[in-house]
Amino acid sequence: MIGNEIKELFGIKYPIIQAGMVWCSGWKLASAVSKAGGLGIIGAGSMHPETFEEHIKKYKAVCNRPFAVNLPLLYPEMDSMVAIIEEQKVPIVFTSAGNPKKYTAHLKSKGITVVHVVSSLKFALKAQEAGVDAVVAEGFEAGGHNGKDETTTFCLLPLVVKSLDIPVIAAGGIGDGKSMLAAFALGAHGVQIGSRFAITKESSAHQNYKDAVVAAGEGATALTLKQITPVRLIKNKFYQQVEEAESKGASTEELVQLLGKRRAKLGIFEGDLEEGELEIGQFSAAILDVPSAFDLVKTLWEDYENEKSSFIKRLS
Ligand SMILES: Cc1cc2nc3c(=O)[nH]c(=O)nc-3n(C[C@H](O)[C@H](O)[C@H](O)COP(=O)(O)O)c2cc1C
Numbered sequence: 401m402i403g404n405e406i407k408e409l410f411g412i413k414y415p416i417i418q419a420g421m422v423w424c425s426g427w428k429l430a431s432a433v434s435k436a437g438g439l440g441i442i443g444a445g446s447m448h449p450e451t452f453e454e455h456i457k458k459y460k461a462v463c464n465r466p467f468a469v470n471l472p473l474l475y476p477e478m479d480s481m482v483a484i485i486e487e488q489k490v491p492i493v494f495t496s497a498g499n500p501k502k503y504t505a506h507l508k509s510k511g512i513t514v515v516h517v518v519s520s521l522k523f524a525l526k527a528q529e530a531g532v533d534a535v536v537a538e539g540f541e542a543g544g545h546n547g548k549d550e551t552t553t554f555c556l557l558p559l560v561v562k563s564l565d566i567p568v569i570a571a572g573g574i575g576d577g578k579s580m581l582a583a584f585a586l587g588a589h590g591v592q593i594g595s596r597f598a599i600t601k602e603s604s605a606h607q608n609y610k611d612a613v614v615a616a617g618e619g620a621t622a623l624t625l626k627q628i629t630p631v632r633l634i635k636n637k638f639y640q641q642v643e644e645a646e647s648k649g650a651s652t653e654e655l656v657q658l659l660g661k662r663r664a665k666l667g668i669f670e671g672d673l674e675e676g677e678l679e680i681g682q683f684s685a686a687i688l689d690v691p692s693a694f695d696l697v698k699t700l701w702e703d704y705e706n707e708k709s710s711f712i713k714r715l716s
Contacts, residue, residue, distance in 0.1 A: 402415070402584050402589075403415030403584075403589060403590055405567045405589045405590075406534070406567055406569065406589045406590035407590075409513060409533060409534060409567065410439050410466050410468075410492060410513070411465075411466045411491075412434075412437060412438060412439050412465075412466060413437030413438075414436075414437045414438050414697060414700075414701050415569075415589065415590035415591065416433075416437075416438035416439070416580075416590070416591055416593065416697055416700055416701065417438060417439045417441065417468075417536075417569060417590060417591065417592040417593070418430065418433040418438055418439065418440050418441055418592075418593060418594075418597045418693065419441060419443075419470070419571065419592045419593060419594035419597065420441040420442065420443035420444070420445065420468075420469070420470020420494055420496070421443045421470075421543075421544065421594055421597070421598055421603075421679075422443055422445040422446035422544070422664055422665075422668065422679070423443075423446045423604060423605055423664060423665060423668035423669040424443065424597070424598045424603040424604055424605045424668065425440075425441055425442060425443040425470075425597070425598075425603070425604075426442060426443075426455050426458075426604045427442060427455040427456070427458040427459040427462070428602045428603075428604065429597065429600065429602040429603050429604065429693055430442045430455075430459055430467050431459050431462050431463040431467070432600075432602040432692065432693040432694040433597065433693050433694070433697055434463050434465040434466065434467050435463055435465060435694060436693070436694045436695075436696075436697035436698055437697060437698075437701075438697045439466065439467065439468055439492070440459075440463075440467045440468070441467070441468045441469065441470050441494055442455050442456060442459060442467065442468070442469045442470070443469075443470045444469050444470060444471050444472070444475065444481055445470065445471075445472045445475065446664070446665065446669075448477070449477055449480040449481055449484060452469075452481060452484055453484045453488065456469070456484070456488045456490060457488070460488075466491055466492065467490075467491070467492070468490070468491070468492035468493060468494050468513075468515075469485060469490050469492075469493055469494070470493075470494045470495075470496060471485075471493055471494070471495050471496070471503075472495075472496050472497040472498065473495050473496065473497055473498020473499065473500075473502060473503070474497050474498050478503070482503060482506070482507070485507070485512070486510055490512065491512065491513060492512065492513045492514075492515065493507055493512055493513070493514050493515070494515045494516070494517060494536065495514065495515070495516050495517070495532075496516070496517035496536075496545075497517075497545060497629075499526075499530075500514075500516040500526065500527045500530040500532055501526075501530045504516070504530045504531050504532055505530075505531060508531060508533075513533045514531075514532045514533055515532060515533060515534045515535065515536060515569070516530070516532045516535055516536070517535070517536040517538055517571070517592075518535050518536065518537060518538065518547075518560070519537075519538050519539075519540070519546060519547020519548075519549065519551065519556070520547055520549050520551060520556070521556070521559045521560055521563060523547075524537060524560045524563070524564055524568075525563065525564070528564050528565070528566055532566065533566060533567075534566050534567040534568065534569060534589070534590075535560065535564065535566065535567075535568055535569070536568075536569045536570075536571050536592050537553070537556050537557050537560040537561075537568050537569070537570055537571065537588075538553070538556075538571040538572045538592070539551060539552045539553025539554065539555070539556050539557070539570075539571070539572030539573060540552060540572065540623060540630075540632070541553055541572040541573035541632075541681055541682040541683065542571055542572035542573065542594060542595075542632060542681045542682075543594050543595045543598065543621075543632050543633075543679050543680040543681030543683075543684070544594065544631060544632065544679045544681075545629050545630065545631050546623055546630045546631060546632055547630070548626065548630060550623065550630075552572070552573075553570060553571070553572040553573050553574070553583070554582075554586065556572075557570050557583065557586045557587060557588060558586050558587055561586065561587030561588070562587070567589035567590065568587065568588055568589055569588060569589060569590040569591065569592050570583035570586065570588035570590070570591050570592070571591070571592035571593070571594065572681065573681065573682055573683050574591045574592075574593050574596075574683070575593055575595060575596030575683040575686060575687065576596075576686065576700065576703055577700065577702075577703025577704040577705070577706060577707040577708075578703075578707050579683075580700065580703075580704040580707075581704055581707045581708055581711060593700075594681060595613070595680050595681040595683045595684055595687065596683060596687060596696065596700075597693055597696065598610075598613070598668075598680065599613050599614065599684075599687050599689075599690055600690060600691055600692060600693035600696055601690060601691070601692045601693065602692065602693040602694070603693070604669065605668050605669065606668065606669055606670055606671030607671065608671030608672075608673055609667060609668050609669075609671055609673070609676075609678060610690050612634060612636075612673050612678060613634070613678075613680050613684045613687055614687060614688060614689065614690065616634055616680070616684045616685065616687075617685050618685040619685075620634055620635060620684060620685065621633060621634055621635065621680060621681065621682055621684060622635050622639065624639055624642050624643070625642060625655060625659065627646070627652050627655055628652060628655055628656060628659065631677070631679060632679065632680070632681055632682070633667075633677055633678050633679045633680065634678035634680055634684070636667075636673055636674060636676075636678055637674040637675065638663065638667070638674065638675055638676060638677060638678075641658060642655065642658065642659075645658055659677075663675075663676055663677035664676070664677045664679060667679070
């Protein structure tokens with residue numbers, strides 16, 4: 401049955417994973433998703449170690465189902481985060497943005513399931529070699545930081561599925577039953593959904609950001625800052641400033657300075673729609689409401705089942 405490997409690997413009911421997302425996925429979002437039968441992920445990327453520990457404790461106080469944390473490997477205080485993961489007995493870790501060789505063996509020696517996010521076949525093979533239990537193959541439709549090769553989910557996923565022996569979770573542009581069906585048809589064992597879950601009641605993002613995403617239509621996002629780390633965001637004033645700087649031949653240092661340190665917090669968490677970084681994926685064009693994440697998991701699965709039935713009818 402589709403999704404069985406992933407359901408067994410994580411101990412969940414539906415092969416639906418809510419992505420780790422800076423300023424969106426704290427304990428509230430993660431626990432709502434896990435309670436509904438998906439896998440909730442606490443995103444550590446925007447948290448200091450104390451905040452991270454607090455979120456894990458709050459999650460455990462309200463939900464006893466499996467959960468994961470997302471650790472972007474470029475994080476400056478990695479050793480403290482790993483110590484907290486061990487102390488708190490976090491069962492699953494999704495690593496991203498860095499070399500999976502660095503922590504995989506250590507985490508696995510503690511009995512932790514490890515998944516790594518990749519944007520290319522080359523990185524997927526490296527992750528498998530590093531010993532991860534599964535990979536997330538993320539196409540460049542996705543919100544947030546992205547691969548330099550700009551490979552779409554449709555092209556990346558079959559390549560990775562064909563070449564790896566471990567389960568592959570699809571990400572990028574998935575947010576309803578039809579896109580889930582497409583991901584499974586391309587060989588995915590599960591789906592990781594970011595943008596759609598960022599715009600839910602339990603997401604800790606600011607209401608201004610949620611409203612901006614609901615209002616965003618086709619073509620509202622772009623992949624920018626490719627000279628530093630490519631990131632997909634809404635084309636707002638900050639994006640225009642980056643474009644202008646780049647068109648004048650700004651150096652990497654100048655772009656790093658323009659970006660500064662708090663842009664994502666300013667946009668996503670504090671709701672500054674002009675100066676902030678409004679990270680979101682291309683799926684934003686299809687996001688028209690702000691449902692509860694708990695309901696969304698159920699709706700996504702029902703929607704997928706309905707789409708599957710009508711597709712089978714269309715085939716016959
Ligand atoms: C607001 C936002 C923040 C994100 N932050 C992170 C992060 O901290 N770490 C990470 O690995 N990926 C991050 N991502 C990417 C997601 O984990 C996920 O892979 C991606 O959103 C999937 O594509 P989708 O947005 O089309 O659903 C972020 C995405 C969004 C929309």
